[in-house]
Amino acid sequence: MKSEFVSFRRFQMRLRIFVPLILILLLSELSFGEQLILVYPAPKVVNPDIKVVDFGDTPYMSVVDLAKAYSLRTYYRKETGKIVLFFPGEKIKISSTSTFIMFGSKMKHMPQPALIVDKDVFVPVYPFMSLLKELVIPTLQFTISNKGKKYTLEESQDGSIYSKSVSRVSYKEKFLKKKGIVKLTNIQYEEKKNGLSIKINTTKPFKDSDFSTFFRKDNWFYLTIYGGYCDSLTFSKINPTSSIERVEAITSGNSVQISFKLKQQFTSSDIHYDLSMGKILLSLFLPLNKDIRKKIEEAKTTWIVDTIVLDPGHGGKDPGTPGRWSYKHEKDIVLDIALRLGKLLEKRKDLKVVYTRKKDVFIPLWKRTEIANKSGGKLFLSLHVDACKNKSVNGICLYLLSSGKSEDAIRVAEKENSVIQLEGSEDKKKYEGYDDISNILANMVHSINMQDSERFAEIISKNVSKKVPQKNRGVKQANFYVLVGASMPKVLCEFGFNSNRAEARKLNSRKHRQLIAESLYESIIKFKEISDRSVARTN
Numbered sequence: 001m002k003s004e005f006v007s008f009r010r011f012q013m014r015l016r017i018f019v020p021l022i023l024i025l026l027l028s029e030l031s032f033g034e035q036l037i038l039v040y041p042a043p044k045v046v047n048p049d050i051k052v053v054d055f056g057d058t059p060y061m062s063v064v065d066l067a068k069a070y071s072l073r074t075y076y077r078k079e080t081g082k083i084v085l086f087f088p089g090e091k092i093k094i095s096s097t098s099t100f101i102m103f104g105s106k107m108k109h110m111p112q113p114a115l116i117v118d119k120d121v122f123v124p125v126y127p128f129m130s131l132l133k134e135l136v137i138p139t140l141q142f143t144i145s146n147k148g149k150k151y152t153l154e155e156s157q158d159g160s161i162y163s164k165s166v167s168r169v170s171y172k173e174k175f176l177k178k179k180g181i182v183k184l185t186n187i188q189y190e191e192k193k194n195g196l197s198i199k200i201n202t203t204k205p206f207k208d209s210d211f212s213t214f215f216r217k218d219n220w221f222y223l224t225i226y227g228g229y230c231d232s233l234t235f236s237k238i239n240p241t242s243s244i245e246r247v248e249a250i251t252s253g254n255s256v257q258i259s260f261k262l263k264q265q266f267t268s269s270d271i272h273y274d275l276s277m278g279k280i281l282l283s284l285f286l287p288l289n290k291d292i293r294k295k296i297e298e299a300k301t302t303w304i305v306d307t308i309v310l311d312p313g314h315g316g317k318d319p320g321t322p323g324r325w326s327y328k329h330e331k332d333i334v335l336d337i338a339l340r341l342g343k344l345l346e347k348r349k350d351l352k353v354v355y356t357r358k359k360d361v362f363i364p365l366w367k368r369t370e371i372a373n374k375s376g377g378k379l380f381l382s383l384h385v386d387a388c389k390n391k392s393v394n395g396i397c398l399y400l401l402s403s404g405k406s407e408d409a410i411r412v413a414e415k416e417n418s419v420i421q422l423e424g425s426e427d428k429k430k431y432e433g434y435d436d437i438s439n440i441l442a443n444m445v446h447s448i449n450m451q452d453s454e455r456f457a458e459i460i461s462k463n464v465s466k467k468v469p470q471k472n473r474g475v476k477q478a479n480f481y482v483l484v485g486a487s488m489p490k491v492l493c494e495f496g497f498n499s500n501r502a503e504a505r506k507l508n509s510r511k512h513r514q515l516i517a518e519s520l521y522e523s524i525i526k527f528k529e530i531s532d533r534s535v536a537r538t539n
């Protein structure tokens, strides 16, 4: 009983919050009206008119209209705002302004109180109908239809705050063109360790710009989907999952708003349309817990740049871009640069150098990533030489991993990734599903390292411009397998074009390759200095 008293107090407080809500409606004098349609059991009267009025976020229905529809006997004392509905075998007592409701001798409560509107008692639709279904009519089915009608709320003459009259004004059914409006067919909830995952099935895809979301301070989360509609009943549920108190879905005009009353404090959200699943994916995230925060703190100390992974591309049966005019193949040029660079780095006692290959051997791309990750690499540098049909194209280009691809970046990514064709069937398996889950995961890990990668690329770009007599084509973004898996800041360098005779000649010069190695060495040291300093600051 004590707990009921406590919750009663809470409801009283809610009631007080509720009062200004009605006043706001009065001022705007507008509320889109809907009608409740009884699907089952069939109403006793033809086309009963069960009024639905939205109070704030909550649709309310007329109890008197419901009683008429089912030809129920009622006992209504207008002075006290108490109404009794006599269902066959059950008596329901409703008191206006109270959240409590009696089903026979059982006391139940609703999240919002019953209200008197125009001498009629209104109850919140979903809580009331759910209780009715649970306790009186298990087969009950209903829907709310938007008939395009509008209600005006006016203060009644007696001045009582809950005595408002509802009068219907005609409203042209000017749109409701369902053409081009996409149906949301189903909603599913899944509790996750770090939050809540909500999936909404749709008949057609949405664009990310069709979504708008916001958190309100009182634990309501609102999702508006433009160009969508849904069946309110399918989407409006009480306790669909343990972290949601209830859900309300309202279609109006060309959009649908789904409101989630949350039981926990979520701090952020993410929403996008997943084409492969044909669903809208909404994630609500809980605040990072202490353990995770501790792990991040611990991780910071391991962010000291102490292990450099050098990845000379291609090798063995894979020559990379072929050497013409009796010049070297890509695989030989990049191995030589890697070894020169490694030699410089190995002189430093504070650095460990890891090579994905030190000889002319073929190493599959996944293996390169594995070497990098297993060695605890803090910086990954993949070395390549490009080629192009247009022989005049030349210059050094640096690539970052990105999901946004420019034409040029795709071209390079396709070429570097074509190495997969040369790998055995065992190797090919490693790339299965690359485009979906592993890509998403890789992108998540990547985003953490992206800033560092960008910084590293900028440093290299600057040093190359200063030191290496080659055109600098700048920093671009691409989707390279070899870069996707490596969970550390990473950059892929294309040291010019083997298809350009002048550039191929430069790359065949030992002196030139030494210049490249030196500029990379200086870049790595510079990156290490900046990075280690920032780690020291955050600790």
Ligand SMILES: [Zn+2]
Residues within 6 Å of the ligand: 313, 314, 320, 321, 330, 383, 384, 385, 386, 416
């Ligand atoms: Zn290459």
